[in-house]
Amino acid sequence: MPAAARSTITHLECSACRKTYAHDRLQNLCSCGKPLLARYDLEAAARTLTREALGGRPATMWRYTEVLPGSPGVSLGEGLTPVVHACRLGERLGLRKLYIKDEGLNPTGSFKARGLSAAVTQAKALGARVLAIPTAGNAGGALAAYAAQAGMAAVIVMPADTPAANVMECRAFGAEVRKIAGLISDCGRYVAEHKEGEGWFDVSTLKEPYRIEGKKTMGYELWEQFSGRLPDVIVYPTGGGVGLIGMWKAFEEMEKMGWTGSGRPRMVCVQAAGCAPIVEAFQRGGESAEFWPNAATIAAGLRVPKALGDFLILSALRASGGAAVAATDEEMLAAGRELAALEGIYAAPEGAATLVAARKLAAEHWIQPEETVVLFNTGTGYKYSEAWEKALNGPG
Numbered sequence: 001m002p003a004a005a006r007s008t009i010t011h012l013e014c015s016a017c018r019k020t021y022a023h024d025r026l027q028n029l030c031s032c033g034k035p036l037l038a039r040y041d042l043e044a045a046a047r048t049l050t051r052e053a054l055g056g057r058p059a060t061m062w063r064y065t066e067v068l069p070g071s072p073g074v075s076l077g078e079g080l081t082p083v084v085h086a087c088r089l090g091e092r093l094g095l096r097k098l099y100i101k102d103e104g105l106n107p108t109g110s111f112k113a114r115g116l117s118a119a120v121t122q123a124k125a126l127g128a129r130v131l132a133i134p135t136a137g138n139a140g141g142a143l144a145a146y147a148a149q150a151g152m153a154a155v156i157v158m159p160a161d162t163p164a165a166n167v168m169e170c171r172a173f174g175a176e177v178r179k180i181a182g183l184i185s186d187c188g189r190y191v192a193e194h195k196e197g198e199g200w201f202d203v204s205t206l207k208e209p210y211r212i213e214g215k216k217t218m219g220y221e222l223w224e225q226f227s228g229r230l231p232d233v234i235v236y237p238t239g240g241g242v243g244l245i246g247m248w249k250a251f252e253e254m255e256k257m258g259w260t261g262s263g264r265p266r267m268v269c270v271q272a273a274g275c276a277p278i279v280e281a282f283q284r285g286g287e288s289a290e291f292w293p294n295a296a297t298i299a300a301g302l303r304v305p306k307a308l309g310d311f312l313i314l315s316a317l318r319a320s321g322g323a324a325v326a327a328t329d330e331e332m333l334a335a336g337r338e339l340a341a342l343e344g345i346y347a348a349p350e351g352a353a354t355l356v357a358a359r360k361l362a363a364e365h366w367i368q369p370e371e372t373v374v375l376f377n378t379g380t381g382y383k384y385s386e387a388w389e390k391a392l393n394g395p396g
């Protein structure tokens with residue numbers, strides 16, 4: 001990479017009240033309780049971050065170094081995942097330009113690698129010692145792996161019924177696993193209550209500012225992989241919503257750098273019918289979501305009854321002219337089989353949910369046959385043996 005390529009981060013800014021914070025020390029939420037976002041000198045970034053320069057850079061998300069917090073990153077080769085043209089599936093849905101961005105090919109098998117690579121990089125640089133995370137599964141595995149590479153300790157707090165593969169990988173990476181009888185929201189409370197006493201730095205979704213920075217690189221990659229254009233529609237399985245908010249942030253930055261005009265993809269949020277607080281809020285016109293009681297779904301990553309960034313997700317959906325759709329577990333399992341049999345992609349149920357939504361929206365003509373549509377398969381199916389067992393053999 002040429003010497004001129006360096007992070008242009010200037011400060012952190014509250015996503016709600018706009019109060020600013022220094023980026024050269026560990027930070028969690030704003031004093032108002034809302035997430036902090038990293039801000040950059042985008043004029044300076046645009047001088048060195050060009051398509052030509054990108055041609056010679058490493059094939060990881062750290063290629064966008066000017067708009068990432070610090071480098072060199074704690075990296076296992078995350079990012080630059082393939083965009084697969086899903087021809088056979090597209091034919092079935094009546095969509096000629098249907099693509100799947102396969103995030104299952106990231107280290108530790110999910111897009112969570114991006115966020116944790118960025119968060120662990122910063123936490124290490126700024127002096128954190130023990131990193132703690134509440135997780136539905138995949139984020140825990142990713143934190144454990146990056147902490148191992150960084151030589152840091154990690155505590156993973158997960159629901160007792162988290163898929164077995166996630167528990168195993170965390171242990172293999174040397175992290176301490178604590179299982180909680182409850183949901184990710186209960187795990188979040190556990191971390192909040194124990195962090196001071198046990199000396200942990202809390203890397204919960206949106207409670208530190210850098211996981212979103214890693215995840216936003218999915219937006220930069222789409223622009224690069226579609227040769228300097230953005231797709232018409234992005235379908236994204238939403239739990240905490242960090243990928244969706246992150247891509248939206250990336251599109252804003254790209255416009256400020258003069259890469260794109262003001263046009264944006266329409267963002268579609270997919271949730272599980274058994275836990276759909278954002279879909280419910282979107283449909284009733286709410287600015288934030290209500291806590292979803294008795295959340296239940298086979299898609300562990302979508303079992304998030306209340307997202308800290310709900311107001312950011314809803315505002316991005318509306319600003320983009322987007323939509324919010326729920327998929328039942330049965331629909332996800334059937335869609336997973338279809339994705340596997342027609343495209344050779346063994347998806348997580350969360351990823352399969354995007355196919356359910358695309359089919360519904362295409363049938364309603366909300367998506368037009370000529371539009372370019374990207375589905376995000378956010379994780380590999382190889383960690384979801386319990387769900388795949390049901391998909392192949394039925395619930396019995």
Ligand SMILES: Cc1ncc(COP(=O)(O)O)c(C=O)c1O
Nearest residue numbers: 239240241242243301350378379
């Ligand atoms: C495979 C998978 N997809 C989607 C999600 C939801 O991600 P986000 O928090 O970005 O909405 C998760 C979160 O755990 C996940 O593991």
Ligand SMILES: [Zn+2]
Nearest residue numbers: 014017030032
């Ligand atoms: Zn604030």
